[in-house]
Amino acid sequence: MNLLTLLIFIPVLFALVIVLLPSSRRGSFKYITLLATLIQLGISIYIYLNFKTGAASAGINYEGQFQFVHKLPWIALDLGNMGKMQIDYFVGIDGISVTLLVMSALVMVVATLASWEIKSNLKGFFLLFLLLDMAVMGVFCALDFFLFYLFYELMLLPLYFLIGMWGGVRREYAAIKFFLYTLFGSVFMLLVMVGLYLSVNDPATGSHTFNIIQMMNPANYTAGSVFSAAAHQTILGMPARTVGFVVLFIAFAIKVPVVPLHTWLPDAHVEAPTPVSIILAGVLLKIGGYGIIRICLGIFPEIASSGAFWLGLIGVVSILYGACNALAQRDLKRLIAYSSVSHMGFVLLGIASQTAEGVSGSVMQMVSHGFLSSMLFFLVGVVYNRVHDRDIYHFRGLGTQMPQYTAFVMVAFFASLGLPGFSAFVAEAFTLAGTFKSPMVNGLLPYWMAVCGSVGILLGAAYFLWTLQRMFFGKVSLKGGEVWKIALTDINIREKLALVPLAVAALALGLMPSLVFGKINDSVLALIQFLQAK
Amino acid sequence: MSMIRLMFYVMSFIAIASALYAALSKNLVRSIFVFFVTLFALAGLYVLALADFVAVTQVVIYVGGILVLILFAFMLSRRETLNVIQQRKSTFINMAKVPALILAALFLVVLVNVILKADADNLPWIKEAIAQKNVITPTSSTIDNIGVNLMTTYLLPFEAISILLLMALVGAAHLSRKEGSA
Amino acid sequence: MITLTDFLLVGAVLFSTGIYMIVSKRNSIQVLIGIELMLNAAILNLVAFGRFDKLKNSGQVFALFAIVLAAATTAVALAIILNVYRRYKTIDPDEIKNLRD
Amino acid sequence: MNVALPHTDSTIINYTLAVVALPLLAALINFCLPVKSKVAGWVSSAAIVMGCVLSAIVFSKVWNQQPLHTQTLWFTIGQTKVYAGTLLNNISVLMLLLVSLIALPVHIYSTAYMKHDDRYGRYFTYLSFFCFSMLALVVIDSLVLFYAFWELVGFSSYLLIGFWFTRDKAVQANKKAFIMNRIGDIGLLSAIIIIFAQFHTFDIATLFADGGLVFKSIIKDGLWISEANQMPVIWQYVACAGIFMAVAAKSAQFPLHTWLPDAMEGPTSVSALIHAATMVAAGVFLLGRVYPFFTDAELTILAIIGCFTAFMAASIALTQNDLKKVLAYSTISQLGYMTLAMGVGAYGSSLFHLVTHAFFKCLLFLVAGVVIHEMQHIKEENNLDIDPQNIQLMGGLRKKLPLTFIAAIVGSLALIGIPLTSGYLSKDGILIQAFEWSDGRSAWLKLVPVGALLTSWLTAFYVSRLIAKVFFGEFRLLKHHPQLKMHIGDGGWQYRVPLILLAVCSLFPLFSLNPFFYENAWLFKSLKPANFLARENIYHSIIPIGVNILSVFVMYFAYAIYTEKRIFQFPQTGFLYRLSYNQWYLDKFYKHAVIKPVLGLGKFCFWFDRNIIDGIIHLLDNITRKIAALTAWTDKYIVDGFLHAVAALVQSIGNFARKFQNGKVQYYLYSMLLIVLILFVLKILI
Secondary structure (H helix, E strand, O other): OOHHHHHHHHHHHHHHHHHHOOHHHHHHHHHHHHHHHHHHHHHHHHHHHOOOOOHHHOOOOOHHHOEEEEEEEEEEEEOHHHOEEEEEEEEEEOHHHHHHHHHHHHHHHHHHHHHHHOOOOHHHHHHHHHHHHHHHHHHHHEOEHHHHHHHHHHHHHHHHHHHHHHOOOOHHHHHHHHHHHHHHHHHHHHHHHHHHHHHEEOOOOOOEOOEHHHHHOHHHEOOOOOOOOOOOOEEOOEEHHHHHHHHHHHHHHHHOOOOOOOOHHHHHHHHOOHHHHHHHHHHHHHHHHHHHHHHHHHHOHHHHHHOHHHHHHHHHHHHHHHHHHHHOOOEHHHHHHHHHHHHHHHHHHHHHHOOHHHHHHHHHHHHHHHHHHHHHHHHHHHHHHHHOOOEHHHOOOHHHHOHHHHHHHHHHHHHHOOOOOOHHHHHHHHHHHHHHHHHHHOOOOOOHHHHHHHHHHHHHHHHHHHHHHHHHOOOOOOOOHHHHHHHOOOOOHHHHHHHHHHHHHHHHHHHOOHHHHHHHHHHHHHHHHHHHHO | OOHHHHHHHHHHHHHHHHHHHHHHOOOHHHHHHHHHHHHHHHHHHHHHOOOHHHHHHHHHHHHHHHHHHHHHHHHHOOHHHHHHHHOOOOOOOOHHHHHHHHHHHHHHHHHHHHHHHHOHHHOHHHHHHHHOOOOOOOOOOOHHHHHHHHHOOOHHHHHHHHHHHHHHHHHHHHHOOOOOOO | OOOHHHHHHHHHHHHHHHHHHHHHOOOHHHHHHHHHHHHHHHHHHHHHHHOOOOOOOHHHHHHHHHHHHHHHHHHHHHHHHHHHHHHHOOOOHHHOOOOOO | OOOOOOHHHHHHHHHHHHHHHHHHHHHHHHHHOOOOOOHHHHHHHHHHHHHHHHHHHHHHHHOOOOOEEEEEEEEEEOOEEEEEEEEEOHHHHHHHHHHHHHHHHHHHHHHHHOOOOOOHHHHHHHHHHHHHHHHHHHHEOEHHHHHHHHHHHHHHHHHHHOOOOOOHHHHHHHHHHHHHHHHHHHHHHHHHHHHHHHHOOOEHHHHHOOOOHHHHOEEEOOEEEOOOOEEEOHHHHHHHHHHHHHHHHHOOOOOOOOHHHHHHHOOHHHHHHHHHHOOOHHHHHHHHHOHHHOOHHHHHHHHHHHHHHHHHHHHHHOOOOEHHHHHHHHHHHHHHHHHHHHHOOOHHHHHHHHHHHHHHHHHHHHHHHHHHHHHHHHHHHHOOOOOOOEHHHOOOHHHHOHHHHHHHHHHHHHHHOOOOEHHHHHHHHHHHHHHHHHHOOOHHHHHHHHHHHHHHHHHHHHHHHHHHHHHOOOOOHHHHOOOOOOOOOOOOHHHHHHHHHHHHHOEHHHOOOOOOOHHHOHHHHHHOOOOOOOOOOOHHHHHHHHHHHHHHHHHHHHHHHHHOOOOOOOOOOOHHHHHHHOHHHHHHHHHHHHHHHHHHHHHHHHHHHHHHHHHHHHHHHHHHHHHHHHHHHHHHHHHHHHHHHHHHHHHHHHHHHHHHOOOOHHHHHHHHHHHHHHHHHHHHHO
């Protein structure tokens, strides 16, 4: 049995178990889910440890260099004159995906631990949760565009229900907004996908293929097809490949999210229950970044280069705009949601730089943000669970009331604002370094972008410290008075169990960035080479 | 103006006037009795139309049979019938009757129009009859001829009529029976 | 000489009067009288035309038939009226609406 | 270790690592101990004692020897290998020793000072963590790690300023401190990134050593050219500006100095260690590390800003009534001197002043700590509502606190720069070199040394005022509260020993056997720049004499005003007074010119987000809904409506026809006849 396949479909197995169990055993569902995610984490760590590095296993555009590959013919229809329809079940990983895989698995465990707060309709919740888990893992592993799209869409559905059924007061609004936004992106993605399919031929079989790696090779495009680089086809008067790139980019940019396609995020986060927030921020946003690297950059490298300035600009705007917005928030969860926008801006900026430092920094930032945002949302969930309020102005002096909680909040906040020693610092510093190097190495981005990006770090400090000062320091003064005082107990063992791994992971990556960089380096270099070769 | 013509007008006038009175009268008894007058006047008109046998039959059957029958029927029903009808408001022109009046008047107009347009006196077959002298004259006797024709040319209708009469008799008797078995 | 048209006109007036009675009267017996009036108008026409058929006397013969039939009709009608009166305690034809859909 | 080192060298490296690691270890141990544990103090102190010894050994081995540089691969990113290692040269071992030496008395002092605090253990955790960061900062060889520890000292300073986190002022202050420092950090980060982009390395030794990459880079034709790269020269300026921002933030230079006075909300021992002696000196240390990077023009700007800061801070210190604030501004002022010294090329004097300042300023803070502690004691004993740091309430304490008084006098004289103290040696060096530097330049640059000179007299004045108000005259609190119980004294040995130790270190013998000539100091000799002018021009004799004679007058003047109420009283309404008392209105200016606009921008962004971006989304949403509603309407009323109309027509015809079926025979008849009539009429008409 292929490990990746196992990794992807383990949640489904456990979901089946949950389906078969009667509702009277609902108390056990969370433990079953926890077991599933733990097994998944175990497998992902095993994969991580056995992941081979070196130029010979860089992946990116060489199918043979991918690892843990599992390729099965899946849908193969003979369409007569129109050739053969070839859709494979094709999963495999390279350096870009392996670290994200481990991160996602860990975040899933934490999200499960956060699911203890869910009290209603447990069966439905955990079924959807496991389905989501499967889809997320699938997205990171899929190398067949059709399969990728399938998993990508499969993520949407559980999320919609998870937000819409277990969310807060305005959950329906948030769920629909989220759903429409992402659907909007993916519908156009489907069109481009089909276009690519019709343009690309598998050299081995001669039939059209959805294979992403084949799509990266310009030689595989049929002469005169829509997306063939040589053919210079146009769609609505614009070059077809540019349109394809832009459409795919928008689809992923909504996920990342970048300004101005981000407004689903604060709403979805605020309304979603804590575990879903964790998954949204921790994993889902990364799919956007991952998609841009793997698909946008991989399939349309020359457009990515010519449009790099705009990508970088959007990244910088996201950084600053998200941070400014966070400054104005008084809902803690919304603040963190906007900080996510800001932090994910670095990912885009790094990708746009197309330097080894920038792209590595982006991947690092994704991993780091996965841990930190999960931690932040979990922490918000802790206080929200106790008193059902998240307004920053309603709390004061939590440091005295909940010292251990405050310690974790400080770790999370300082890690997020880029305190050295934590992962975010390395990620952001090297993203900016890559960005600054870009004008000299490939001339894609102007110098000032890095400087502007660094202002985001300053603003990050401002809003996090303000929150700390306002909410956690000072004399105890709570809006709910004595009732809240009794309700606001310090964190328990379960919560610590969830938080400690995240904090340790963030710290470990900060102290030993090679945990990530070591695994991704060859792939990143290969990617850069690929991009430069065009 | 000949006498006959005068007679015709008088008869016509009586017939029409009495018919109108019967029609407009609220009193059932009066209208029945005025209807006698109408029938008699019509009998007179039949005579003037040179159909004396029909006139006699008219008097005998209508006046002797039908009207008596009506009177019997009227009298057989209870007094209340009369009362119910008498209680009606007796304004001369009842608004409810106006549509009926208009209808009748229009009908009259149409009929008169048709009759005048048809110009009955100049129809081809009548002219032919006059030319062939196939016209009853005041002097000729018709009764024997009617008897012969009735038994020869019109035997089949005659028999049919008799059967019909029988059926009417049985039917009237059956209907008039007391409640219960009907 | 009295022309055919004169008779026909008198018949027409009588016929119209009959129509009026049939349509407007609230008493079944008067309605019956109206019918008789119309029959008589018809008979008058038959008789008037009958003058021009000396040989076969078709007009007068059918006038006779009509008179006989009228008698029969009247008998049956009166029997019906009596029955109706027994059942509905009225002879106003408006009150009897069993034919209504 | 990529190079096989001789045995002795590897021992030194190990010792260095031990010096750095011991406080970290102590911090970790303390973190695991209960919050109130009294063991924590001894753990931390032990770590520092050992650190002190080891750093002394390292210092003796490395001082005036070849720099010792080792590194190991930290991680690889792309084709860049990022190394971590230590770079031991004169400046770093000096700092290593200095930090350990200052930290030691502060630790001892703290064990008594923080004795009654609920979070005693946590205090020492933070303190040890600070020591770790600071010690690591001075020995590290990579710019990335330098930045990391640079920020970590800021972070530990944040923790310590806000140590009493239930006090609103304290948490406001630590937020301000961190954010101000963050501004500097961004500058440093940008500078590091620019340097990395230009030279492709983070290695300080390779970059800034004699003949290193920075030396080889040249500025020509608007381009900044290094061996590997070239970029527009503007980025060299930006990098310098970034470094300067970092220095300004960390070393509290204008315009980023306002956090330091507020930072006095932390425990006094912390102020002594972090905000007077060590951390704030990190900026100057950074200047020392990257000194070759600056061009002449940039150095001039540095000198001007240093001079301005020194003058401004001194002028503010004149009127402050808060004991610690006066000291804080004096720290800013002295740091201004150091920056100025760096700017005028007096590299050695700057570092020399850094060292001497560390000792005497730490001493003064500890003295302040004793005074405040005793005032606090009075306050608690008598249940008064007073500010224990207000010097207006003090006076005549020399009798109650004799040892403290002596220590204060030594510290003050050093601060003023009276001969026989260490301060004299270092400060005169700066002044003399500033004059020498200004000689060859345009006339207005003379303002720089003149300003420095003025500042030194201002210093004499405010220090004398401080001492006079605290230690001389009558105890003024007694005037308001005659029944005051006063059970105060110099305190236990934990107080006395550090004071004595530091007072001794503030005198000349530690640095030079000749108390009058700064250039004879061993420290200066080793650090002096190559182009140092020998004692040949007139400044060397005039300035020390002039400065000191005037200083003595100023001191007496201040003493006379504040103790004996002679001569006159300063008016407290003038513009200058208010400018000084309100700290040049800079805080207000920042509040209105920076903080509010930024918050406003945030609000605006949020408004924009809610109303414009979401508005567009909602508009699209509404349009879609409207179209849908229109379609639904069409479906309902037009398409269905047609069907309904047909049905209704049929029905109404049916209903119309039904009316005739009313069961009235006469009505049927009437209808029938009417139709016949109509047919007739039609027949006639047509």
